[in-house]
Amino acid sequence: MGVLLASERRSFKGKLFLGIVYGLLALGGLTMVYPFAVMLTASVSGPYDYNRHEFVPRALWNRSDRFMRSVATYFPRFPRDVFPDAPENWGSWISVARDRDGVARFAETHLEPARTNAAVFADWKQRAVAFRDICANWNLDYTTCSYDARDVAPFISSQITLDELNRTWPVRYRSFFDVSFTAESKLPLGHASYQPAHGDPKYEMWLKFKDSYRQTMRADGDYVCRTLPFLGKTTPDEAESIREKLRCALAVQFIEHGRRDYFRSCAANYRLVGQYLFQRGRAFFNTLLLVILSVLAHLTVNPLAAYALSRFRLRGTEKILLFLLATMAFPAAVTAIPGFLLVRDLGLLNTLAALVLPTVASGMSIFILKGFFDALPRELYEAAAIDGASEGTVFLKITLPMTTPILAVNALNSFVAAYNSWEWAFLVCQKESNWTLAVWMYQMSQQMGGQPWCVMAGFVLVSIPTAIVFLACQKIILRGIVLPSMK
Secondary structure, eight states: OOSSOHHHHTSHHHHHHHHHHHHHHHHHHHHHHHHHHHHHHHHTOOTTTGGGOOSSOGGGTOHHHHHHHHHHTTOSSOOTTTOTTSOTTOOSHHHHHHOHHHHHHHHHHHTHHHHHOHHHHHHHHHHHHHHHHHHHHSOGGGEEEOOOGGGHHHHHHHHOOHHHHHHHSSSOOSSGGGOOOHHHHTOOTTSTTOOOOTTOHHHHHHHHHHHHHHHHHHHHTOSOOSEEEOOTTSOHHHHHHHHHHHHHHHHHHHHHHHHHHHHHHHHHHHHHHHHHHHSSTTHHHHHHHHHHHHHHHHHHHHHHHHHHHHHSOOTTHHHHHHHHHHGGGSOHHHHHHHHHHHHHHTTOTTSTHHHHGGGSOOHHHHHHHHHHHHTSOHHHHHHHHHTTOOHHHIIIIIIHHHTHHHHHHHHHHHHHHHHHOOHHHHHHOOSGGGOOHHHHHHHHHHHTTTOHHHHHHHHHHHHHHHHHHHHHHHHHHHHHHHHHHHO
16 A cells, blocks of 8 residues: 555655655665675675775776786785886785776786787797796795685695594694695795705695696696795896796786686685585585574464464463563573573583574564464454364464465574574584584684685675575565555
């Protein structure tokens, strides 16, 4: 039922009112869409462009920005020794990304000559091939590697089992995602007393890991990789010659494979998240079973309780409702302690029942459902009683079909609460085999805090089921908004 009559809509005041309403709705929608778009953009970013918080990735349409992101792939900070003509304030990649005009000038200087002149490109490509040969044959002990932390776990898991790793390495790890080569990447290669730690299993794995980048470079036909020669012990002329070839290799690599490398880097975040969340024991199965049981239990217990309070006019109904609403006055952190003690005393720790049972009854759901049941026409119940229908038939055939919209809202709320609940799941289920996706997502946000772009990719992935369920319930929920106004 419309707010304005058809005649009122044609008046100036009616049009102005509708315009304001639609404008406010559009603004409200934008406040929801914009943060998600920023999160989606961050999920395909990297150390160069993550802190921009853009609505759309600039590298998607800007060649200069994409080239600088390609350069950032191979260096932890801006390589001033390779590009001495760059602005003096360029240090971290965050400061480089802020200087958009400087990035455009940098790309024009180091990229456009080869793009616009075939002879220059042929000369640069010859130098790029020479650099690839130098890079592929350099002593691995004296190479630097700006490794991607997303590549560590997949590589090590392909080389050794976790049990064997913990037997041979000096440090024990709970999973391959805990392994880091931070110390190895900062070895003092130029120090006079430096000696490669041959015989150390972790160092040997570090060498294999660095060599894997060189093998990938050969297999893909690239001209540069993350494993680069250390030039600290070469003569100045040799070092400058190699750096010149490196500059050519970076430009040729971008011209021939820039767009492919960009989309690969965007997909790498989601690939790592998929491995972390969906290959960790029974996380996906636990989550699926949890939400199904929680929704079914929620749609069984709450409608029955609300129906009893509405239909039979029990003594003390108001006090019961007040008690149910009082349960919402306490935050989850307060109720978690007695809840945990109760679950522990019942012997339900580390079981699925510990996750499902505490969420079965909801004071707010019962209160809303009772109000909805009270508004149903009493004549329907009287007619059903005259026809001899049982109470179960009245509940299943008359009451529930007429309350489908509000049941859909309750089902959606139950799904969101069960799906996103990581605090309670982490508290009552200490075994990793019982963890849900929400718990693993929390663990990932803590473990990969240094790679927030991967964490954002995780948030995007885990939000997809909620969006799908909401869209599936959308029409039913809208009926819940329209139906009461038509009674």
